[in-house]
Amino acid sequence: MLNEITRKDAHPLPRIEDMFDTLAGSCLFTTLDLASGYHQVEVDPKDREKTAFITPFGLYQYNVMPFGLCNAPATFQRLMALVFSGMMGETCLAYLDEFIIFSKTFDEHLQKLERVFERLQSSNLKLKAEKCAFCQPKVHFLGHIVSAEGLSTHLKRYRKFNHGLFPEM
Numbered sequence: 001m002l003n004e005i006t007r008k009d010a011h012p013l014p015r016i017e018d019m020f021d022t023l024a025g026s027c028l029f030t031t032l033d034l035a036s037g038y039h040q041v042e043v044d045p046k047d048r049e050k051t052a053f054i055t056p057f058g059l060y061q062y063n064v065m066p067f068g069l070c071n072a073p074a075t076f077q078r079l080m081a082l083v084f085s086g087m088m089g090e091t092c093l094a095y096l097d098e099f100i101i102f103s104k105t106f107d108e109h110l111q112k113l114e115r116v117f118e119r120l121q122s123s124n125l126k127l128k129a130e131k132c133a134f135c136q137p138k139v140h141f142l143g144h145i146v147s148a149e150g151l152s153t154h155l156k157r158y159r160k161f162n163h164g165l166f167p168e169m
Helices: 016-023 045-051 072-083 106-122 155-162
Strands: 028-033 053-055 058-060 092-095 098-103 133-136 138-141 144-147 150-153
Touching: 016 092, 016 098, 016 144, 028 106, 028 138, 072 092, 098 106, 098 138, 106 133, 133 138
Parallel strands: none
Antiparallel strands: 028 098, 028 133, 053 058, 092 098, 138 144, 144 150
């Protein structure tokens, strides 16, 4: 019901094709994934009553942005644009809670990592360590494999259809 009466936020998500074009020519990649990304965004106290729900144990309200709100993706992408202002497209790319840092040399990569971590820390955003990959020549990002050689489809996503015909990365 809340989604039906909510004024829609038109903040755009990045075009995935443009993101992949930006990665061309890079040799090293780091992928980062925020831990429960939406749940790191606080709901304004005056709006919390709008998220109320009833359980057998009482009435509850969200303190953090829940999944399922129609404006959650736009709100989250706007936050990423603000946190990484001046860095998007040069140092890193963010599509909702998935990040990629890209560079041509190891030293450049370390400098970019440091800048990204400074922004994450100053914004109090937490990563899900087991879903991060650091300084790799080949990474999984947005359902694809990204490397210096270019872009390919991540076949593991199609495992149930390929019956083991394709090797895993």
